[in-house]
Amino acid sequence: MKITVIGAGYVGLVSGVCFSELGHEVICVDHIEAKVDMLNRGEVPIYEPGLQALIKANRERGRLRFSTDLRASVQPSDIIIIAVGTPSLPSGQANLSFIEQAAQEIGQAMNGYKIIVTKSTVPVGTNERIRDIVAKCTNVPFDIASVPEFLREGTAVQDTMNPDRIVIGTDSPSAGQQLTTLHQSLTSNIIVTDIRSAEMIKYASNAFLATKISFINEIANICEKVGADVTKVAYGMGFDQRIGASFLKAGIGYGGSCFPKDTQALIQIAGQMDYDFKLLKSVVEVNRQQRYNVIRKLVSLLGQLTGKTIGIWGLAFKPETDDVRDSPAYEIIAALSDMGAVVKAYDPIAADNFRHHCDVSGLIYCENAREAAWQSDALCILTEWEEFRQIPLSDIESWLKSPYLIDGRNIYEEEQLAETQLVYYSVGRPGMNRGVKETAPFIML
Ligand SMILES: NC(=O)c1ccc[n+]([C@@H]2O[C@H](COP(=O)([O-])OP(=O)(O)OC[C@H]3O[C@@H](n4cnc5c(N)ncnc54)[C@H](O)[C@@H]3O)[C@@H](O)[C@H]2O)c1
Numbered sequence: 001m002k003i004t005v006i007g008a009g010y011v012g013l014v015s016g017v018c019f020s021e022l023g024h025e026v027i028c029v030d031h032i033e034a035k036v037d038m039l040n041r042g043e044v045p046i047y048e049p050g051l052q053a054l055i056k057a058n059r060e061r062g063r064l065r066f067s068t069d070l071r072a073s074v075q076p077s078d079i080i081i082i083a084v085g086t087p088s089l090p091s092g093q094a095n096l097s098f099i100e101q102a103a104q105e106i107g108q109a110m111n112g113y114k115i116i117v118t119k120s121t122v123p124v125g126t127n128e129r130i131r132d133i134v135a136k137c138t139n140v141p142f143d144i145a146s147v148p149e150f151l152r153e154g155t156a157v158q159d160t161m162n163p164d165r166i167v168i169g170t171d172s173p174s175a176g177q178q179l180t181t182l183h184q185s186l187t188s189n190i191i192v193t194d195i196r197s198a199e200m201i202k203y204a205s206n207a208f209l210a211t212k213i214s215f216i217n218e219i220a221n222i223c224e225k226v227g228a229d230v231t232k233v234a235y236g237m238g239f240d241q242r243i244g245a246s247f248l249k250a251g252i253g254y255g256g257s258c259f260p261k262d263t264q265a266l267i268q269i270a271g272q273m274d275y276d277f278k279l280l281k282s283v284v285e286v287n288r289q290q291r292y293n294v295i296r297k298l299v300s301l302l303g304q305l306t307g308k309t310i311g312i313w314g315l316a317f318k319p320e321t322d323d324v325r326d327s328p329a330y331e332i333i334a335a336l337s338d339m340g341a342v343v344k345a346y347d348p349i350a351a352d353n354f355r356h357h358c359d360v361s362g363l364i365y366c367e368n369a370r371e372a373a374w375q376s377d378a379l380c381i382l383t384e385w386e387e388f389r390q391i392p393l394s395d396i397e398s399w400l401k402s403p404y405l406i407d408g409r410n411i412y413e414e415e416q417l418a419e420t421q422l423v424y425y426s427v428g429r430p431g432m433n434r435g436v437k438e439t440a441p442f443i444m445l
C-alpha cells in the first residue's frame, strides 16, 4: 500500500518507519523544513532506540521518503495518517489547531478515494470534525478512521512492531477491512469499533495507567508513615492478574508528552458534558504533589536550601528518551532554584532539549554524572537511566560533600547501600532510610 503520514514527530516517524519496514511505500510529511532536511540527510531529530537504523534501511530500499510538500505527498497514497501534535491549551483542553490545519490541507489535496486515519490522541468527536473539514474542501469520496497509537517513548519501535492491540474506529466496513489487513501481521488483537469508542479507548487507557501510578505513589507515601516497603507491596499486588504488575513503580510521578496532557484533556472532555471526573482530578493532583517529596526530603535533611549545592541526575521524564515535555525534573529544579539552591544537573541524552525547552535560570549543566555529584550537598536521582545504576555507591559517596542521596526512582537495593555510609532516602521504602538518627517521616512543607 502507499501510505502518507502527516507529522514526523514520535508517532509519525515511528509508525511511518514501521509501515515501510512491513513493505509499504511511505512518505512522511512535516511542515518544519529543518526537520525534513535532517531526515533527508539521514539524521534523526529524536532519540529513540532502533529508529535510526530502521530509517536508514528503509530509505536505502527506496520505501521511505520525507517531504514538506503535503499536497504532492498525499496525492499518490491510499491511506493518509494524521499524526500531528495535540498539545494542551491553557485550559487543559486539547489544542486541535494542527489537526484542523492538516485536515484542511488533506481536503485540498484530495485527488481520489483515500482512507484518512487519525493516530493523534484526539477528543471524542474530532474524527467527525475531520470528516466535515475534508468534505468542505472536496467532492472526492473518502472514509475516516480513528486508529489511536499506544507506543511508549524509549520502546516505540518495539511497541509499534509488537502492539498489545490495534484499535480501529470506523463507520466504513470496507475501510475497517483494509485497515485490518494493514495491521494483521502485527497482532491478532485487532478491535474494530465505532469512531467515538476508539477515540475514548485512548484517553481511558492513558487515564487508567496514570491512575495506577498515582495510586501506587499514594501507597508509597503511606508506606513511609507505617514502615512498609512499596516495592514489596507492588510485587505482592502484581501477581493478582486482575491488577497486573506493570505501572506500579512508585517514584516522583508521571511526566511526558502524554499522561499529563491526556488526563487534563479527559477532565475537560467530561466537564464539557457536565460530568465532574473527580477520580481523575485527584490522580492529577496526587501526581503534581508527588514530585515535591524530593524537596521535602532535602529540606528535612539539609534545612534551608539557600546556598546549598544540589546535584541532579536525570532530566528526561523517563529513561531512553531525550523528551523533556512535562518532565517532573523541571518543576523540581525550578523549585530548588527558587529556594536559593545552586543546582547542577546531568542527563545522558536529554540535556540539550532541557536547555532549549525548560527555562531554569542558573542551572549548571554537567558533562557527566560525577561532575553533577561532585562536592554537592546532596544528590537527587530523577530519571532511572541504566548509566546511573552502574555507578558504584562508593563512588557517589566519595564525590559528594555531604553523603545525602535522594533516590526518586528507587534504583538501589539494600545490599548495595550496606557498603556505604550514605544517608539514603528513596520512595516508599522507609526501612531503607539510613544514616539519619531520625528515620521518622520527613517534614511536610
Ligand atoms: N509521543 C508519544 O509517545 C505518543 C504516543 C501515542 C500517541 N501520541 C499522540 O500522537 C500525537 C503526536 O504526538 P508526537 O509526540 O508525535 O508529536 P510531535 O509534536 O513530536 O510531532 C508532531 C509533528 O507534526 C508536525 N505537524 C504539525 N502540523 C502539521 C501539518 N499541518 N503538516 C505537517 N506536519 C505537521 C509538527 O511539525 C511535528 O513535527 C499527539 O496527539 C500525541 O498525543 C503520542
Ligand SMILES: O=c1ccn([C@@H]2O[C@H](COP(=O)(O)OP(=O)(O)O[C@H]3O[C@H](CO)[C@@H](O)[C@H](O)[C@H]3O)[C@@H](O)[C@H]2O)c(=O)[nH]1
Residues within 6 Å of the ligand: 121, 149, 150, 151, 152, 153, 154, 206, 209, 213, 246, 247, 248, 249, 250, 251, 252, 253, 254, 255, 256, 257, 258, 259, 262, 317, 318
Ligand atoms: O510504574 C510506573 C510507570 C511509569 N511511570 C512514569 O510514567 C510516565 C510515562 O511513562 P510511559 O507510559 O512508560 O511513557 P510514555 O511514552 O509517556 O507512554 C504513555 O503515553 C503514550 C502516549 O499517549 C502512550 O501511547 C503509552 O501507551 C503510554 O504508556 C513516565 O514519567 C514514567 O516515569 C511511573 O512513574 N511508574
